[in-house]
Amino acid sequence: MEQITKFELTQQFHDRFQQALSARDKSFIAATLEEVNPADITALLYEFNSEESKFVLDLLPVPVRAQIINDLDTDTRKKFLTIYTPTELTEIINQLDSDDVADILNELPIQVSEEIIGNLEPDLKLQVIDLLRYDEHVAGGLMAKELIRVRANWTVGECLDEIRKQAETVTKFYTAWVVDDKDKLLGQVSLQKLIVSDPKTLVENICDENIVRVGTYVEDREVVEIMKKYDLESIPVVNVQGQLVGRITIDDVVDVISEQVEEERQLMSGITEDVEENDDLWKNVRARLPWLLIGIFGGMLSARFMGFFQQELTKITAIAFFVPLIQATGGNVGIQSSGLVVQSLASPGYLEEGLWQRLIKMFYISFLNAFLLSLIVLGSTYLFFNNNRLSVVVSIALFCVVMFSSFVGTITPILINRLGFNPALASGPFITTASDLLGLTTYFLTVHVLL
Amino acid sequence: MEQITKFELTQQFHDRFQQALSARDKSFIAATLEEVNPADITALLYEFNSEESKFVLDLLPVPVRAQIINDLDTDTRKKFLTIYTPTELTEIINQLDSDDVADILNELPIQVSEEIIGNLEPDLKLQVIDLLRYDEHVAGGLMAKELIRVRANWTVGECLDEIRKQAETVTKFYTAWVVDDKDKLLGQVSLQKLIVSDPKTLVENICDENIVRVGTYVEDREVVEIMKKYDLESIPVVNVQGQLVGRITIDDVVDVISEQVEEERQLMSGITEDVEENDDLWKNVRARLPWLLIGIFGGMLSARFMGFFQQELTKITAIAFFVPLIQATGGNVGIQSSGLVVQSLASPGYLEEGLWQRLIKMFYISFLNAFLLSLIVLGSTYLFFNNNRLSVVVSIALFCVVMFSSFVGTITPILINRLGFNPALASGPFITTASDLLGLTTYFLTVHVLL
Numbered sequence: 001m002e003q004i005t006k007f008e009l010t011q012q013f014h015d016r017f018q019q020a021l022s023a024r025d026k027s028f029i030a031a032t033l034e035e036v037n038p039a040d041i042t043a044l045l046y047e048f049n050s051e052e053s054k055f056v057l058d059l060l061p062v063p064v065r066a067q068i069i070n071d072l073d074t075d076t077r078k079k080f081l082t083i084y085t086p087t088e089l090t091e092i093i094n095q096l097d098s099d100d101v102a103d104i105l106n107e108l109p110i111q112v113s114e115e116i117i118g119n120l121e122p123d124l125k126l127q128v129i130d131l132l133r134y135d136e137h138v139a140g141g142l143m144a145k146e147l148i149r150v151r152a153n154w155t156v157g158e159c160l161d162e163i164r165k166q167a168e169t170v171t172k173f174y175t176a177w178v179v180d181d182k183d184k185l186l187g188q189v190s191l192q193k194l195i196v197s198d199p200k201t202l203v204e205n206i207c208d209e210n211i212v213r214v215g216t217y218v219e220d221r222e223v224v225e226i227m228k229k230y231d232l233e234s235i236p237v238v239n240v241q242g243q244l245v246g247r248i249t250i251d252d253v254v255d256v257i258s259e260q261v262e263e264e265r266q267l268m269s270g271i272t273e274d275v276e277e278n279d280d281l282w283k284n285v286r287a288r289l290p291w292l293l294i295g296i297f298g299g300m301l302s303a304r305f306m307g308f309f310q311q312e313l314t315k316i317t318a319i320a321f322f323v324p325l326i327q328a329t330g331g332n333v334g335i336q337s338s339g340l341v342v343q344s345l346a347s348p349g350y351l352e353e354g355l356w357q358r359l360i361k362m363f364y365i366s367f368l369n370a371f372l373l374s375l376i377v378l379g380s381t382y383l384f385f386n387n388n389r390l391s392v393v394v395s396i397a398l399f400c401v402v403m404f405s406s407f408v409g410t411i412t413p414i415l416i417n418r419l420g421f422n423p424a425l426a427s428g429p430f431i432t433t434a435s436d437l438l439g440l441t442t443y444f445l446t447v448h449v450l451l
Numbered sequence: 452m453e454q455i456t457k458f459e460l461t462q463q464f465h466d467r468f469q470q471a472l473s474a475r476d477k478s479f480i481a482a483t484l485e486e487v488n489p490a491d492i493t494a495l496l497y498e499f500n501s502e503e504s505k506f507v508l509d510l511l512p513v514p515v516r517a518q519i520i521n522d523l524d525t526d527t528r529k530k531f532l533t534i535y536t537p538t539e540l541t542e543i544i545n546q547l548d549s550d551d552v553a554d555i556l557n558e559l560p561i562q563v564s565e566e567i568i569g570n571l572e573p574d575l576k577l578q579v580i581d582l583l584r585y586d587e588h589v590a591g592g593l594m595a596k597e598l599i600r601v602r603a604n605w606t607v608g609e610c611l612d613e614i615r616k617q618a619e620t621v622t623k624f625y626t627a628w629v630v631d632d633k634d635k636l637l638g639q640v641s642l643q644k645l646i647v648s649d650p651k652t653l654v655e656n657i658c659d660e661n662i663v664r665v666g667t668y669v670e671d672r673e674v675v676e677i678m679k680k681y682d683l684e685s686i687p688v689v690n691v692q693g694q695l696v697g698r699i700t701i702d703d704v705v706d707v708i709s710e711q712v713e714e715e716r717q718l719m720s721g722i723t724e725d726v727e728e729n730d731d732l733w734k735n736v737r738a739r740l741p742w743l744l745i746g747i748f749g750g751m752l753s754a755r756f757m758g759f760f761q762q763e764l765t766k767i768t769a770i771a772f773f774v775p776l777i778q779a780t781g782g783n784v785g786i787q788s789s790g791l792v793v794q795s796l797a798s799p800g801y802l803e804e805g806l807w808q809r810l811i812k813m814f815y816i817s818f819l820n821a822f823l824l825s826l827i828v829l830g831s832t833y834l835f836f837n838n839n840r841l842s843v844v845v846s847i848a849l850f851c852v853v854m855f856s857s858f859v860g861t862i863t864p865i866l867i868n869r870l871g872f873n874p875a876l877a878s879g880p881f882i883t884t885a886s887d888l889l890g891l892t893t894y895f896l897t898v899h900v901l902l
Contacts, residue, residue: 163646172684212488233684258708264712266790266794269789269793270783296776299776303773303832303836307772318758318761321758322750323774325749327775328750328884335879339719339722340726340735344727381754384755429783
């Protein structure tokens, strides 16, 4: 048993397995994988090509095969499933929950998915057709149709009978949802409560009516916030008539959170496509180019701008020495400010501080930082460059740059958020590019006026 | 019912509530909050000071009060609980699960927590004392002691009796853990299976033995990875003897993920303390200063370095014009490369690409990007600045900068990860500061050699 937690893909095992694969050694492969958890087999398959993976999967029982295919990430699966015939796919897909089926069908070419839908088991077919109507980023697109539904006028005994009946198709449930005879959601009864109650008790007497629900149209981000806030392991989804149409479980929420994290990380790194390190070359190049081009454009603007101050620069070359200092500080201050705003936008839940409160606080913080940094720069430029006037000018410019950049860093994510985009966009190259231009302008204007 | 999902804190409600609070209008407050979900009351309390919040909480039933205090974030709670007497705290804490009790006790001054432990209910006391031994970032620190434990030689009927007995203290369970008579974990039986099985069946006959478990010492990050990978809603925790000592549920995992996300966001924004926008002024200043100072130090180095090329600069001032372009591109390339590496380090699960494979791929990607960008810069500098030689020098330097920065951006997070730190550290001001220095050096050396 203990080996389950310890299954680790070593290079040796990988090589031995590859060898067996090349030799199409069915008995070795089947024997090796018999006791292994499907999630570990999924991990293993990422190492082999599609044909090899299919060869391995075909040696496994259909339910295990289905679970593994379900566990693959979207991109890999999309590519992988092209080598399956619709008949093979139907057999696999019949094993899955409705929400997973809908996800997979959405990845297939329309003719293939139509053919598969036609051959699904009748119950699953109806459920899947219903689910396919929803966008994947709303509650309707996240929910599964499999759930335990009981009537308020049933007894606990009748509920337990119903659960026994449904136990084959519905897995992982902790709650029975209570509906009236028009399917309107009234509340919930936990499995636990059903077990400890007298079988003759009426459900309506032990039903918890004070429950949180979401409409089919609610955005996935909001579903995540609600489930986190109320600490729910599952949430019922209702249509506009208040009828129970599905449920979302916390493992779906964990997946949504992971996607959000990836999206934010990419925005903050200036990557414009959903790309991974091991995606192909062109996709990687394409995902990086846009922000690099914007950066280049900003750099060309800076160069033109500095051209206006050629006279000053020729007179005192040392002015140029401090361009990197000004730029780096502007960029750092901008990123820090926007990072903190993005953070408070990402964990809402209580009344937001007003824009003014935020700006005033930001003002004090940056004033203190600006003051300290300017003093340090004043001291060290004086020590190292022996030019009083230049030292004063650089530290005054730095002071202004810190103030401006932190203003821009605070306000940009708020604006981007109000426009309906992900505020993390403001926390990447966007803010450094803006701070660069702003910093340079401030510096040269200060030089022009004071030197 | 429906209002539960719709509870939103409006300014009007806030003002009306504040008014009632100032007037100490107990009946209004109690009436308003009666039907409100505790999680919404928690959100409301963030708006008021500690005395006011305590006044509100004292009007609520003890279990609700306990849940709200449990829901507060650590910093807020730490401050808030100082106005409670140990007796009041004991009353509240007696309502909570062992893992939450341990978390709260860890936040209190040692004398207070000792006094509370002395007055806890006997069962809870033993559980809590056991939990306090573990660091909060390992499985032992995450787990709760409340779980359903059944013996392999019991019948299903006996299990259901045991569950009825424990149902008061153990909430939210979906699984009974099966142990032998030495408490060694043998497997699990889902509630669902217990309900559908004949009461006379022996547990060992329906026990699922093929389960994943973690040791008390396993790090929280790893627990998260395991639960995500195997799609578990709870995981048993065992000691070195293989005895069952606790369980971790998926809602704890969601909390750990949220903390990880915050930590990564802070590292990527160059914030060095766990700080929020609405924390106090000094904490905000302090969290920002270190990276700003490092940036300033880098800027001073750059200034000194450019000093060596004063001759060149005096001859051709335009050399200085392209410093921002070189720096911005270096920074962007560095952030992009490290962002992608951080991403693949954050979602492990299959055999990692080797260092060489990574570097070779990185080489091709940056070569393509570098080539395209240099061409563009060559064209536009020629157009706008009419200086052939300078155009060539700038674009050659840019080419080198893109190559170097993407190398540094790829290798740094890998190194930081191998050293045992969070690789996201490499994706913030660290990489921009490094790229700045690297870019400048490359540029001026190219200028020196070629111009």
